[in-house]
Amino acid sequence: MSTYLILKHLHMTTAYLTVALFALRLLLDAVGKPAWRQTPLRWIPHANDTILLVAAISLLVAGSWNPLTQGWLLGKILLLLGYIAAGLFALKVTVSRPVRVVAAVLALLQVSAIFHLAMAKPVIF
Ligand code: HEM
16 A cells, blocks of 8 residues: 555544544533543543644645645635634533533534545635
8 A cells, every 4th residue: 555545544544533532522521421531531632633633744745735726625724723623612621511512513513524625625726
């Protein structure tokens, strides 16, 4: 398998994991088990997301992708920032429950849009 394909598989695997780990933490909070913050679940998602981003940047370099000429890629990067911001609010214990619910929905919508852009690669500009 080529280096590019290995990177792509790594990127995709960590992409699915980021959603699964985010959903798991939301679920644990929703059922009143916030103690996951004292378990490895506190750092595993950060490690996964770091690998996801390193693989993404490696794909950009290896595949000569340019976010300034590929609108779907720029869209992914902007949505990623939104996903990170909304995700932080959704998991913050000091934030009120209604705000956290809205933030969780926004985060899930944005990560769904990232998947759509990644798979459909629509021509935006
Ligand atoms: C949470 C964030 C992200 C998720 C969930 C995600 C998800 C995915 C998925 C599922 C694919 C495979 C699409 C397919 O079926 O072909 C993909 C491809 C790709 N992603 Fe991401 N991605 C994310 C962030 C990023 C970022 C930030 C960049 C760039 C800086 C990036 C660059 C790429 C590139 C270049 C490909 C194309 C690989 C190819 O088709 O050969 N991704 N992404």
